[in-house]
Amino acid sequence: MSKFLKALELDALRKRFSGVRDLVILSAEKINSQQTMLLRNTLSKQKIRLTMTKNTLIRKVFQEAGIQVAEQVWRGPTFLAYGAENVKALSTTIDQFITDFEKDPKQKDKIKVKTAVADGQEVTFEQAMKMPTRQEAIGELVGMLLAPFMAIAGQLVAPGGQLASQIEKIGQTPSDAAKSDAT
Numbered sequence: 001m002s003k004f005l006k007a008l009e010l011d012a013l014r015k016r017f018s019g020v021r022d023l024v025i026l027s028a029e030k031i032n033s034q035q036t037m038l039l040r041n042t043l044s045k046q047k048i049r050l051t052m053t054k055n056t057l058i059r060k061v062f063q064e065a066g067i068q069v070a071e072q073v074w075r076g077p078t079f080l081a082y083g084a085e086n087v088k089a090l091s092t093t094i095d096q097f098i099t100d101f102e103k104d105p106k107q108k109d110k111i112k113v114k115t116a117v118a119d120g121q122e123v124t125f126e127q128a129m130k131m132p133t134r135q136e137a138i139g140e141l142v143g144m145l146l147a148p149f150m151a152i153a154g155q156l157v158a159p160g161g162q163l164a165s166q167i168e169k170i171g172q173t174p175s176d177a178a179k180s181d182a183t
Helices: 003-016 033-045 055-065 087-101 125-130 134-171 174-182
Strands: 023-027 049-052 079-082 112-118 121-123
Touching: 003 055, 023 087, 033 049, 033 087, 079 087, 087 112, 087 125, 112 125, 121 125
Parallel strands: none
Antiparallel strands: 023 079, 023 112, 049 079, 112 121
């Protein structure tokens, strides 16, 4: 590849992956063109894009963008899946596709996940599937912040409730008290 063509390819990859911080890197050495098309079509329905390019070029683009991936990931044919809302949605969609694809015994181990990248940092595929989405993380944080206040509010309200219950029992007639004790 000439320097001019390499420069054009690098520019195209920089534009394509600008702003991409969540992706899954796949190895698909043994699949044919029909299976590749099935993979692309299935993932495109979920708004996930699939790109295959020369490893040295994409590695250079990732290094410029600050995305660090282990060296062994760049061995062999590599597909890059990206474009979902977050790395969790991306990972679960790809996992579901691989599970469905491997139901046919002939397709076993043809598509393998090399690694996942979450916000520019390499993580395992299992971690990526368990990562909370942004909304889930905010919800957990708000829950943690509100928990102490809810406990304090419960402690402030509890004595008033006990006092109201005692006043209600004092105000009851003896026949009403017997009915409430029976239930």
